[in-house]
Amino acid sequence: MPDYIIVGGGTAGCILAARLSEDPDVSVVLLEAGPPDTDRYIHLPVGFFKMTSGPLIWGYDTAPGKAIDGRTMVYPQARVLGGGSSINAQVFTRGCPQDYDGWSTEEGCAGWSYAEVLPYFIRSEGNDTFAGPQHGIDGPLGVSSGAPHPLTRVFVKAAQQAGLPFRADFNDGQQEGAGFYQTTTRQGKRSSTAVAYLKPTLGRRNLTLRTDATVSRIIVENGRAIGVEIIANGRAELLRAGREVIVTAGAIGSPKLLMLSGIGPAAHLGAHGIKVIHDLKNVGQNLHDHMDVDVVAELNGPHGIDRYKKKRWQAVAGLEYALFGKGPVASNIVEAGGFWWGDRAEKTPDIQFHFLPGAGVEEGIGSVPGGNGCTLNSYHVRPRSRGSVTLRSADPRDPPVIDPNPFAERYDLERAIDGIEISREILSQPAFAKYISREHLPGAATKGRAALEAFARQHGRSAYHPVGSCRMGGDADSVVDPELRVRGLGGLRVCDSSVMPGIVSSNTNAAVIMIAEKAADMIVGRSQPPAQQSYSSRNIEGGGKSARL
Numbered sequence: 001m002p003d004y005i006i007v008g009g010g011t012a013g014c015i016l017a018a019r020l021s022e023d024p025d026v027s028v029v030l031l032e033a034g035p036p037d038t039d040r041y042i043h044l045p046v047g048f049f050k051m052t053s054g055p056l057i058w059g060y061d062t063a064p065g066k067a068i069d070g071r072t073m074v075y076p077q078a079r080v081l082g083g084g085s086s087i088n089a090q091v092f093t094r095g096c097p098q099d100y101d102g103w104s105t106e107e108g109c110a111g112w113s114y115a116e117v118l119p120y121f122i123r124s125e126g127n128d129t130f131a132g133p134q135h136g137i138d139g140p141l142g143v144s145s146g147a148p149h150p151l152t153r154v155f156v157k158a159a160q161q162a163g164l165p166f167r168a169d170f171n172d173g174q175q176e177g178a179g180f181y182q183t184t185t186r187q188g189k190r191s192s193t194a195v196a197y198l199k200p201t202l203g204r205r206n207l208t209l210r211t212d213a214t215v216s217r218i219i220v221e222n223g224r225a226i227g228v229e230i231i232a233n234g235r236a237e238l239l240r241a242g243r244e245v246i247v248t249a250g251a252i253g254s255p256k257l258l259m260l261s262g263i264g265p266a267a268h269l270g271a272h273g274i275k276v277i278h279d280l281k282n283v284g285q286n287l288h289d290h291m292d293v294d295v296v297a298e299l300n301g302p303h304g305i306d307r308y309k310k311k312r313w314q315a316v317a318g319l320e321y322a323l324f325g326k327g328p329v330a331s332n333i334v335e336a337g338g339f340w341w342g343d344r345a346e347k348t349p350d351i352q353f354h355f356l357p358g359a360g361v362e363e364g365i366g367s368v369p370g371g372n373g374c375t376l377n378s379y380h381v382r383p384r385s386r387g388s389v390t391l392r393s394a395d396p397r398d399p400p401v402i403d404p405n406p407f408a409e410r411y412d413l414e415r416a417i418d419g420i421e422i423s424r425e426i427l428s429q430p431a432f433a434k435y436i437s438r439e440h441l442p443g444a445a446t447k448g449r450a451a452l453e454a455f456a457r458q459h460g461r462s463a464y465h466p467v468g469s470c471r472m473g474g475d476a477d478s479v480v481d482p483e484l485r486v487r488g489l490g491g492l493r494v495c496d497s498s499v500m501p502g503i504v505s506s507n508t509n510a511a512v513i514m515i516a517e518k519a520a521d522m523i524v525g526r527s528q529p530p531a532q533q534s535y536s537s538r539n540i541e542g543g544g545k546s547a548r549l
């Protein structure tokens with residue numbers, strides 16, 4: 001019998017398996033519903049564009065959203081070893097210190113202030129560029145600065161012309177400005193947590209990895225999780241854990257599994273004929289996500305990566321990568337972006353931008369009529385709207401009902417409009433003048449905030465960052481306590497994106513990595529590293545020179 005069963009071999013699960021099995025006297029089983037990460041596109045940074053559809057995701061759609069004209073949205077979530085870290089866009093950002101300080105002071109999550117979690121960010125990071133008190137250079141996770149596409153460089157210049165200062169490092173405690181993103185890559189290859197953490201440990205005799213193994217239920221006896229039921233090769237199987245069951249099935253998978261196991265809101269479970277083991281009303285609540293809105297411009301020539309849609313150019317790029325490990329194949333496409341204010345009353349920037357030197361890269365976004373385009377998308381980083389994950393039925397094979405409830409709060413919609421206006425401002429700067437022929441989306445005819453609001457409602461889409469559905473908190477109503485233990489049960493923790501009480505002000509993977517690193521210490525009872533007070537909370541005051549900024 002293993003000591004620990006980890007359910008879900010995604011970003012967090014691979015880290016926990018690697019860290020917990022460092023002790024040879026402890027045995028660990030990692031269970032992943034999806035296949036091994038053998039698809040070659042996973043490992044090519046550019047392969048991201050193929051990942052938002054296809055066989056390595058769960059194929060979810062959201063429930064119709066009231067504030068998005070009743071639309072459903074495709075909702076790509078990974079179903080493969082490495083989870084999101086195997087299919088994501090590899091943009092490496094931590095959020096801002098104030099996010100974690102808020103968890104600590106406002107949500108009662110003792111031990112989660114930025115000073116206390118910074119040592120875990122540093123422990124994880126093997127940065128190829130930045131060192132010093134904010135960064136790690138020896139950690140397992142490859143973090144690299146890229147060789148940006150020429151059009152990406154144009155974006156960074158245009159953003160400065162629009163009034164955003166250049167920012168070299170988005171992870172040094174301050175975010176405002178525009179610059180080049182670092183990515184979770186190492187020497188031109190994706191650095192997923194499966195590659196960075198798990199693979200080097202798979203020879204350990206105390207660690208067992210099982211892929212294509214879906215956990216259908218956590219088994220609870222006398223108030224304690226004692227094991228799981230697995231469905232593998234069409235057969236059900238019971239597996240017992242000596243110490244703990246650790247759930248890392250992600251912001252959709254974790255609440256689903258708890259509820260299927262009878263842990264969740266009693267009335268909802270009862271409605272599906274599930275025996276209530278533990279009434280925990282907030283399981284599946286508090287789901288939230290970033291809501292992207294894309295501004296797409298048409299280029300007057302093949303200045304971006306759209307030229308690689310042609311076979312001839314693909315062959316050139318393939319050869320460059322094969323010979324030198326460089327070029328467009330080694331790029332995550334989303335090479336630059338920035339952070340700026342929509343609401344000036346906010347202490348830290350509240351809008352994040354991603355620039356893509358192409359159009360129609362991700363699932364659900366069309367390309368431009370002329371064939372060559374570029375995309376500047378933005379989202380409000382601290383949405384106030386809250387939704388839920390609930391069960392469709394008691395059958396583990398059924399997808400849950402996912403309702404991020406985007407734009408339910410008017411405030412979020414206003415920030416989406418701000419994001420579009422700032423994106424337009426950047427794309428209309430002199431640096432872009434010789435490349436852009438016209439705005440494709442929303443299109444020049446879409447003028448004024450009311451028209452942009454309609455556009456955001458019709459075109460807003462998930463930025464693939466669901467969090468919060470098994471909320472951590474100091475209060476009795478939270479799903480997990482600050483040690484990530486499921487309230488009211490023994491031997492059971494949730495340690496993934498679902499525990500974030502509030503989403504971080506950026507992409508989410510780095511924060512999940514930190515959560516898993518910290519969870520590993522908490523699970524084995526290792527003392528937490530000393531808090532590290534090494535960022536400045538200075539906020540700059542605007543400084544933009546254009547009318548909008």
Ligand SMILES: Cc1cc2nc3c(=O)[nH]c(=O)nc-3n(C[C@H](O)[C@H](O)[C@H](O)COP(=O)(O)OP(=O)(O)OC[C@H]3O[C@@H](n4cnc5c(N)ncnc54)[C@H](O)[C@@H]3O)c2cc1C
Pocket residue numbers: 007008009010011012013031032033034051052076077078079080081082083084085087088089090091092093213214215216248249250251253254257463464465466496497498507508509510512
């Ligand atoms: C398309 C996409 C692009 C993204 N881009 C970025 C980016 O550029 N930068 C960034 O920082 N973040 C990005 N993210 C977000 C980031 O990757 C996620 O926040 C992170 O991966 C979440 O980690 P997790 O461990 O909580 O869940 P996941 O990594 O999703 O892992 C959950 C795992 O559990 C498995 N599982 C679920 N249910 C079961 C079950 N019942 N039994 C067994 N296994 C189960 C799943 O198959 C999955 O592998 C992106 C995400 C996506 C999907």
